[in-house]
Amino acid sequence: MIYIDDSEPEGVLEPAFPMRDVTINRNVDAHKHYDVLGEVGRGKFGTVYKCKDKANGLQLAAKFVPIPKREDKRNVEREVEIMNSLQHHLIIQLYAAYEYQKMMCVVLELIEGGELFDRVVDDEFVLTERVCRVFIRQVCEAMAFIHGNGIVHLDLKPENILVLTQKGNRIKIIDFGLALKPAQYFRTIYVSARAIRNLIKTRTHILRISGLSPFMGENDIETMSNVTIAKYDFEDDCFNGISPECLDFIAKLLAKDLGTRMTAAECMKHKWLQQRPATAATATPITKAASAASKSRLKSVSPVTAPSESSEDSTETIEDEDDDEEELAVEQAKQENQQQDEELAKLCGDAELENKELDATKDNLKNFIVRWETHPNSPYVFDVEGNVIAPLSETSYPHPRRTHGADSLSSSRGEYGSQRQRDRHALIHGK
Structure with a gap:
């Protein structure tokens, strides 16, 4: 077993070389x-x-990136331009860049600790919530810096987050090949198709702290539909050991409404990321005496004076009070039942609307898949009847209309991934 350091990184490590603005040679x-x-x-x-x-x-x-077309060359030039503006200790740094004939070479700092992806899926690594918090805090700090410079990464996933050492917890964000300025992003349709699977991977990987995706459906189509409409829950037993602060952090990241979803800068202020290592707090057990006291406080009990043998008026007064209390209790019970009925009706109505939305989303996705599959450059295989969505690079699933040559495989893994890692069957939607 490999235990990852869960202590807070202190200070900034000295870089292998001074940060610099790179001009393409x-x-x-x-x-x-x-x-x-x-x-x-x-x-x-x-x-x-x-x-x-x-x-x-x-x-x-x-x-080394082949540039047979002018567009390919421009993409690398854009990557160099963007990386020149992202000089931060949590982001991989440029060293030099070259263009020669039909090839461009981008030289970067070397990071040999491996991908964060391996820490998530490899059973050899022990991943705790405390370690996850250290990783996520650094990711949010880096993304806040990237977004603050008016740039969107568009390919953030555990494969594109490198760890400096095998047992360490310092990370760097890599692979800005798809990164764009927001104005460029809204003019680019190509990114939208690629972003679909990355959206699923990002939303499912962020929940790997529990080992299970809360979007999990009966099949790929249902899981993809759940992601699309932001339908999820934390009801599985594996979420029981996760702190409420962590679940609240995740829920605020998965909000479908942009207005309520946290930004990277807001993430840094969240109470979960604000927590720092300390001695584990022992939960105070609820004793039987405390439970009894709590229950007694929930009851509305009127003080009753013992009847006097010489006072009939006192007895009558007590009986009248008892009658009033019974009527009041009956009225309160009626109101509570009515309120519960209204809440139940609302929940049923919400569930019905949600199911209709989910069914409509499934149909829309299936129609989209049929159209996308016929695209000659589609890097995915779709089996609508079997509800399977699989990237060609991660499976040997046969495409119904296209043979697979070595050149037709398109890797969705990070560019630092080793051959052993690329050949491993990637986990799909938390499976």
Whole structure:
């Protein structure tokens, strides 16, 4: 078992090299300046290698991206431009960039601790709520900085969060290949399709603190529908050990209404992230005496004076008070029953509306899937009858109308993922 450090990171580590503004070196072959030591990972847009600067011996990561089209070149240029504006200790930093013939090379700092994804799914790692809080606090700090600079990442997921060391808890956000300025985002339709699965992965992975997704349905279509309409619950037993503050934090992140959903900056102020390591507080047990006292306080008991043998008026007064109390109790019971009936009717009505919305969403998603599947560049396989949604890179599920060559596989894993990690069947929707 690998126990992750759950102590709070103190201060900022000294970077491997000073942060810098990088200008792309045109018509310069990166191989002249770096020794390539071996492949680190392979993504949809390029391949990452471990390399060494010939001038100073510094070990780095070099991402080589083919640019057969002008659009491909512009995408890398945009990534370099965005990363130049994101100089932060929780974000991977640029070292240099090169363009040579039909290839661009982006040189980055080397991070060898592995993906946060592995901490989430690998049974060897012991992941506690306290460790999760340390990770999430850093993610929120980094995202607040990114959003504060007017940039949206658009591909945030555990695969694109690297940990500096195997047992450590310091992280860095990586892969800004899809990052955009908000104005660019609203003009880009392509991102919307890719964002669908990442939305599911983000919403399900954020709940892995319990080991189960609260969006889980009977099949992929139902799970995807639950995510679309933000239908979830924390009723499973696995959520019993999660603190109320953590569940409140998650619920406020999953709010469908943008006006009520927390921003990254607001997340940093949430009471769950404000908690700092301390000695575990022991819960005060409720004793039988305390329980009895609590129950007695719930009862409305009128003081009764013992009747006097010499006073008939006193006896009559007590009887009258008893009659009044009985009438009052009956009236209160009627009001409570009426209120309960109204609440039940409201709940039934809400449930009926929710079920109708869920059914409509399922139908819309199935229609969307039929249209999207026929797209020649679709990286997913859909089986509407079997309610299966699977990316080609994560399964051997046969596409009904297309054979799969090596070039047709598109990786959805982070670009730092190892071959062993890429070959592992990714968990789909918490399964």
